[in-house]
Structures are given as C-alpha cells and as structure tokens.
Amino acid sequence: MTVSVQLFAGAREAAGVDALVVELSADATYRDLSRAIAASHPALERLVAASRFAAGTSYASAGDLVDPSVEISLIPPVSGG
Amino acid sequence: MTVSVQLFAGAREAAGVDALVVELSADATYRDLSRAIAASHPALERLVAASRFAAGTSYASAGDLVDPSVEISLIPPVSGG
Amino acid sequence: MIEITDRPIDAAKMLAAAQQPSAGAVVLFLGITREFTGVGDALRQTDRLTYEAHRPMAEAELARLEAAARERWPLVACHVVHRLGEVPLAEASVAIVASSPHRAGAFEAGRWLIDELKRSAPIWKREHFADGSTEWVHPSPTTPPRAESPAR
Amino acid sequence: MIEITDRPIDAAKMLAAAQQPSAGAVVLFLGITREFTGVGDALRQTDRLTYEAHRPMAEAELARLEAAARERWPLVACHVVHRLGEVPLAEASVAIVASSPHRAGAFEAGRWLIDELKRSAPIWKREHFADGSTEWVHPSPTTPPRAESPAR
Numbered sequence: 001m002t003v004s005v006q007l008f009a010g011a012r013e014a015a016g017v018d019a020l021v022v023e024l025s026a027d028a029t030y031r032d033l034s035r036a037i038a039a040s041h042p043a044l045e046r047l048v049a050a051s052r053f054a055a056g057t058s059y060a061s062a063g064d065l066v067d068p069s070v071e072i073s074l075i076p077p078v079s080g081g
Numbered sequence: 082m083t084v085s086v087q088l089f090a091g092a093r094e095a096a097g098v099d100a101l102v103v104e105l106s107a108d109a110t111y112r113d114l115s116r117a118i119a120a121s122h123p124a125l126e127r128l129v130a131a132s133r134f135a136a137g138t139s140y141a142s143a144g145d146l147v148d149p150s151v152e153i154s155l156i157p158p159v160s161g162g
Numbered sequence: 163m164i165e166i167t168d169r170p171i172d173a174a175k176m177l178a179a180a181q182q183p184s185a186g187a188v189v190l191f192l193g194i195t196r197e198f199t200g201v202g203d204a205l206r207q208t209d210r211l212t213y214e215a216h217r218p219m220a221e222a223e224l225a226r227l228e229a230a231a232r233e234r235w236p237l238v239a240c241h242v243v244h245r246l247g248e249v250p251l252a253e254a255s256v257a258i259v260a261s262s263p264h265r266a267g268a269f270e271a272g273r274w275l276i277d278e279l280k281r282s283a284p285i286w287k288r289e290h291f292a293d294g295s296t297e298w299v300h301p302s303p304t305t306p307p308r309a310e311s312p313a314r
Numbered sequence: 315m316i317e318i319t320d321r322p323i324d325a326a327k328m329l330a331a332a333q334q335p336s337a338g339a340v341v342l343f344l345g346i347t348r349e350f351t352g353v354g355d356a357l358r359q360t361d362r363l364t365y366e367a368h369r370p371m372a373e374a375e376l377a378r379l380e381a382a383a384r385e386r387w388p389l390v391a392c393h394v395v396h397r398l399g400e401v402p403l404a405e406a407s408v409a410i411v412a413s414s415p416h417r418a419g420a421f422e423a424g425r426w427l428i429d430e431l432k433r434s435a436p437i438w439k440r441e442h443f444a445d446g447s448t449e450w451v452h453p454s455p456t457t458p459p460r461a462e463s464p465a466r
Contacts, residue, residue, distance in 0.1 A: 057371040078434070080436075081345050
C-alpha cells in the first residue's frame, strides 16, 4: 500500500517537504513505517527513531497496523508549553 | 506589672472590648499571661487556650518573658486566605 | 512585594507585572469567597465574608514569607496581597503571584506561600451567612495543618 | 474548555471567567517566552519563539487532558489555551486556569495539565535566537519526563 505521512517542525525542515509518500506491505505496522522512512530519507533517520506516529488525531502504537484510510502524521518529540 | 493586650476577631467579640488590662508578676511569661486571662475572663477561656501571643509584630513563645514595653496582642487561630 | 489592602485586588495587573522576560513561568493563586460550605445537612450558604487583621503584624508576616520564598526558589516576581473588610462572593480575598525561570519554582512557591499565609498571617475571616447569622472563623487546633478552612 | 489560537492570550479574561461562586480557589499558569536559556558558556539569548501544531490533533489532545483532569479533581472551571505562531518575549505561549472548591485541586490540576501538555500535545517550539539563528526544539528522549525543556 501507499501511505502519505504528514511532517511537522524539525522533521519537515530536515526533509524539505510537508509530507512523505511511502510504499509499505499490506500488513505493515508503524514500526515498519518508521524503518521505511529512515531507510528512504537518511536526513530523518535520527529524528524518526525518537518520534511517534499519529493516526488521525490519536497516537498510534508501534505495533499497530498502518491504516491508510486515516491521515498519518509523524510526531517528533514535542516542545509545546 | 500591668500589661495591655489587644484583642482581635472572635476574641474581641467574646470579650466585648478591644483590649484587656492584666496584672502580672514582673517575671511572668506568656504562658502565665494566658492563664491570667482565662482566669479573669471566663468567656475567653477556650479561645485563649488555642491562641498565640504577639509581641510587636512577631509571635512570642509561651515561655518568653512578657515585655510590657512592646505592644502585646492575643492572636486567636487565624483564618486568612 | 506584599500588600494589605481595603480595596478589590487587581489580579490582572499583578499578572502583567509578573510577566518579565527573565521568567518562563508565572503562577497566580486567588482565594475567592465561596458560596456554599459544608455538605449534606451541614451545607451553609454564605452571603459574604469580612476580613480583619493585626495589620502591622500581618504586613511583617507576609514580608517574612516573601523573603523566605525568595531564598528557597529563584523567583523573578513574588507578590502577595490580602484584602480586608468585605469580600463579596467570587471576589478574591487573597492573591499570590510568583514567576520563575522554570515552572516547578513558580508552582511550589505559590503553594507554599498560601499554605504558610493560612498558617501564620494574623488575619481572620468572618462568615456572613445567607440566613443573617455571622461567625468568626477560628479553626480548631485539632485541624490537621494541611486541612482546608471551612470557606476555602 | 480548550483552545488553540493564533492571537495573544487574554489571561485576565480567563481568570475572570474562572472566578465562580462555587469555587474557593483559582490557579492560573502562564508559560511565557524567556529571554535567556542555558548557563555560563552555553547561555543563549532568545529574540522570540514560534510555535507550530498538528492542530486538530492538538485540540483533541487538550480536550482529552481537560476531561481527565475533570475526572480526577472537582474542577469548576478548567481552561487550557495554547498560542501558535510568533510569541514575543514575556508573552504567554500557554495559559491554564483551574478553579475548584479547595486549593489543593486547583494547584494539582494546574500542574498536572501543564506537565501532560508538555508531554503529549503535538505542538513544537522554534527558537529564534538574538544572533539570527533558529532551531526547532525536539527534546532528546533521554531527557527525564519531568525535566524542563530549554526555554521553559
């Protein structure tokens, strides 16, 4: 499947784009997605390893299956407040 | 010695006066003052037992000698805030 | 800075004064007049509170608390104000603002200052209940130190 | 109530709204832009901060935090606001107000809300230093959960 991943903050800056398009197997988890991004975008490798993913408006767990029907976002370590 | 004791809040209300005049021996402590007030003003007996004294603008300890040259106040349990 | 005042407390002004660029966190506490105290059959409705103080001693005591808080936490602003006289429902009888580089200091100092003020400042509250009765509040010495007084 | 806004936060208005007669205590927290971070040779001067969020997710996350705080403490008012975009020195990027019958609830809820917001809300800060350089702040995962981020 093809998934689009929204980027924010330092991840967007490092990648130079607002979103990534990643090709994954149908049973891929967010852990697989993380590895795929690190492999295809070396500039994001360190930040992706420290990041979480969101599916829609909730955090996803690393072991969850990636659902391409919801908006997927890469959430690098947060610094609000 | 003769000391004047300022009253506040429920103590003033119970006594019906703004200040008490108490006769004490020259080496009296605040503990003695407390007992003298309880004996001479039964309406204050319970509240005085729960109160502290102030000498000027600081709390006095029960064992301190009463100094008639500073203003003495009876400080019933406080409820500011 | 400390203040005992007979007028309404301007909390917005205190807050603005505490927002200094050397601070990263501001905590403001207000103690306000609560309408209902107690529960069940003991529920009582308050119409207003009045406060009285041993004024020079209360000023000295609040200044001591400010100095102690500034020793303990790296505070930028520290302002403690207590109002005397009549305090209507929902209005503030006390306001404390503390600002510090990090939030822990501002929170801890604010909490410590109100706890200590309630323990030591020679200030007394009189309840004016909706039924017309009044009552000076003198918490029993058996009350645990951290327990809340009836109207806070 | 929660809000993500692009405009300055009106803390005085939030404070006034939290002063309800069923409350006895109000705690307001402001996180403001601090001018200097670090110490010694690592001291850096900030000119301003800018904030960015995953906006719908940040709104959802703040709403979850408000609901969780209301379950845990008997809050009267609970209002969490985060500002996005440019936040000049000494202005608030975040404001949290909690009011409750007793002060313990208001203090604890206020502290818990800012701690959790900093842990989970998808919001990012970008430092704009006085020397013209900029830097997105992504705290290292080795940072202990309660440690302070560089600019707070």
